[in-house]
Each structure stands twice: as C-alpha cells, then as structure tokens.
Amino acid sequence: MAPNGPFGVDPEDFERALREAGTELRELLRKAGVHLDRVDNLGVGSLASLLGQFVQPDRPSAPEPEPETAGETGSGVWVIYGIDDDGAARVDQVFPTELEALRAHRDNTDVRRRVRFLPYGVPAGVLDTP
Numbered sequence: 001m002a003p004n005g006p007f008g009v010d011p012e013d014f015e016r017a018l019r020e021a022g023t024e025l026r027e028l029l030r031k032a033g034v035h036l037d038r039v040d041n042l043g044v045g046s047l048a049s050l051l052g053q054f055v056q057p058d059r060p061s062a063p064e065p066e067p068e069t070a071g072e073t074g075s076g077v078w079v080i081y082g083i084d085d086d087g088a089a090r091v092d093q094v095f096p097t098e099l100e101a102l103r104a105h106r107d108n109t110d111v112r113r114r115v116r117f118l119p120y121g122v123p124a125g126v127l128d129t130p
Contacts, residue, residue, distance in 0.1 A: 076119035080105050081127050083112045089127035091118075 078101035080093040092113070095101040105115045116127060 076117055076122075078115060079118050079124070079127075080108075080113060080115050081124070082110070083114070083127075083129055087129040089124055089129075091124050091127075 078095045078098050079091050080095075080101060081089045081091045083089055093101075093104060095104065098115075098117070101115045105113070114127075118124065118127070
C-alpha cells in the first residue's frame, strides 16, 4: 500500500485542493452578489423579482398522513405462534422486531406456525382461527 493511503492521494494535497475550491467559490459568490447589486441599482427590480421567474407556484400540499398503526410505532411484539387442531392459537416465541421473528421462522416447514405482530394489550386469543 502506498504511504499516501489506498488511493495515492496525499492528505495535504487534498486539504489544499479543498481550501482552493472554497476560496474560488467565495470569489464566485462575491462576483455574483456584485452583479446582482448592479442589476438592482439599474431599476430592474429586486433579487426576489429577478429570481421569481424560476420559482414554481405553490403546489397543493400533500394529504394529511394517516395515523401510524401499532405495528409502525413499534408498540407491541412479534410472535411466532401455532394453531392447534381445535383452532386455538398458542404463542411459541416472542420477538421485539419483525426481522428477528422472520429469521427465527425462516426454516419453518409447519403450515400451522405463523408470524404476526401483536400490539400490547391485545390478547393472544385474537390469533385463534374461527
């Protein structure tokens, strides 16, 4: 590996290039400001009116977002549960995130085992099949 890092750029050269770019950018902005002041002094109008042609008209605001569900706010747990022969749900494992539950359930071959989000305060009986 080169002594100047993996890309062969000396850190001092990089800093100098950034410093020069910053200086040139400041000079460009100063020149643009002088030019715009000159345009304003000639009676053409203010900076806002000069740039107003590039500003798009107000667009209708985005619709109000729907309230988050318990699954989106994370106020609950992810469970792996199984359905008995009589249709009753039995919670086997509980996980804080969906990813962990899906990883634990990844090699499942039993069609009666499932993964669901269960909000806090909701009994596991809602997972029962009718």
